Amino acid sequence: MTTTATGSATIHPAREPSFWDRQGDLIMRRPFNEWTFTHMNWLMPTEYVPRGGRHLPLPLSPCPLDLTYRFDDRDLTLTDLHRRTFTTAFVVLHHGEIVHETYPGAFAGPRSRMQLFSISKSVTSMLIGIALADGAIGSVKDRVTDYRGDFRGTAYEECTLADLLDMTSGVGDAEVWDVPDSGIKRFEQAVMGGGDVTQVVRxxxxxxxxxxSFNYSTFDAQILGWVLEAATGRSLAGYAAERLWNHIGADRDAYYWLTRARPRTAIGGGSFNATARDVARLGLLMANDGVVDGEQVVPRDWVRRSRGSELPQLSVGALGPSGYDHYGYANQWWTLGESSFHAFTGLGxxxxxLFVDPAADVVIVKCSAWPTQDDERRDRETITALRRIADHFA
Incomplete structure (x- = not known):
């Protein structure tokens, strides 16, 4: 940026958009995103989530999935699904065993760590539940300002953690990616371009x-991550390693990528990366009421809280303009029924x-490289196919 001086005043001419302002657009554009979504640690600062010494292999019990699903008055195969929805990784567990696994992505494989975007929100929720059980967080009725005093005087001052967990804070505009000055675009530019992320949220x-009312908000999830760090005295990655990743028997270290500006911070609403198999382990944890190998890792009541809400504004079909009508919402998860035994899913x-059907004992991980951030039609087709797979095993 050039400047000119006139007397004692400094004039800053309008700045041309830089590479850093557009980095998010470049990272997410096809066909580059098939590579970037498996190599975020090459593009951004990172903090790793070590897996520790405990490894619990997922048994392999492969079986053909020659089923079809009905969509748009057509019978379609899983091969059609992967082609039509740009699948890069696909793992299906039944009774805790890998029954189907494929990696159509050009750069994906069992050891590839996938950029999970807002599935990170569901991981943050799991960590909040653990911190509540640990006593580091007192209650979901606590206010944001009980942990982050710098949010006094902002629209978040009166919000409780429960408001953030259910995306009912009432703060922020609609999360739209194709409006250059929307809140989420300013957040993305601050994260990747070295701006003040906290100020954008504040x-x-x-x-x-x-x-x-429900309003989907990455800001709400970001604050939850910051609350967790303030409450535990640990970074998000550090707490995740100690209280979650070390317990699930992961294949590989995971990682969070961090903001470019210092002090660097993880994006609790969107920067978690892990292998598809390890993401499936998280789903298995949620399908099994928070238990891994006989150990209660996530509190049982927290898992049940994530499977559905009694609030009418969070029921399936009632979310309004920021949620598709085949979803409800609860505790940073998207729900698909009123019962705690119905399927629910993390989405990015x-x-x-990260699709979990406790009644069918099915977990499905699907990673993709869509050309756009959101696509109601592709989402509806994907959920139709995933539910068909769960029904097949049930």
Whole structure:
């Protein structure tokens, strides 16, 4: 940026958009995103989540999945699904065993760590549940400002952790990626371009009263990550390693990529990366009421809280404009039924899924490289196919 001086005043001419302003767009554009979504540690600063010494192999019990699903008045195969929805990794567990696994992505494989985007929100929720059981966080009724005093005087001042967990804070605009000055685009530019991420979140406006209505918000999840760090005195990666990753028997270290500006911070709403098999282990944990190998890792009541909400504004079909009508929401997870035994899923932009059906004892991980962040039609087709697989095994 050039500057000119006139007397004692410094004039800053309008700045041309730089590479850093557009980095997010470049990372997410096809066909580059098939590579970037498996190599985020080459592009951004990172903090690793070591797996520790405990390894619990997932048994292999492969079986053909020659089933079809019905969509758009057509019978389609899983090969059609992968082609039509740009699948890069696909893992299916039944009764804790890998029954189907494929990696259509050009750069994907069993050891590839996948960029999970907003599945990270579901991971953050699991960590919040653990911190509550640990006593590091007192209650979901606590306010944000009980842990982050710098949010006094902002629209988040009156919000509770429960409001953030259910995306009912009432703060922030609609999360749209194709509007250059939307809140989420300014957040992305700050994260990747070295801006002040905290200030972007602090400046979000209030749209409705807390607890009143659903509005999907990465800002809400980001604050939850910051609350977790303040409450535990650990970085998000450090706490995740100690209280979660060391217990699930992971194949590989995971990692969070961090903001470019210092002090660097993980994006609790979107920067977690792990192998598809290890993501499946997280789903298995949620399918088994938070238990791994006889150990209660995530509290049972927290897992049940994540499977559905009694709040009418969070029920399936009632989310409004920021949620598709085949979803409800609860505790940073998307729900697909009213019962705690119904399927639920973590979701990430560009087609990332952690689908859990406790009744069928099925977990499905689907990583993708969609050309756009959101796509209602591809999402609906994917959920139709995943439910068909679960029904097949049930």
């Amino acid at each position: 400046s979000a406006p209030r749209r409705s009263a807390p607890g009143e 932009v560009h087609g990332q899924y």
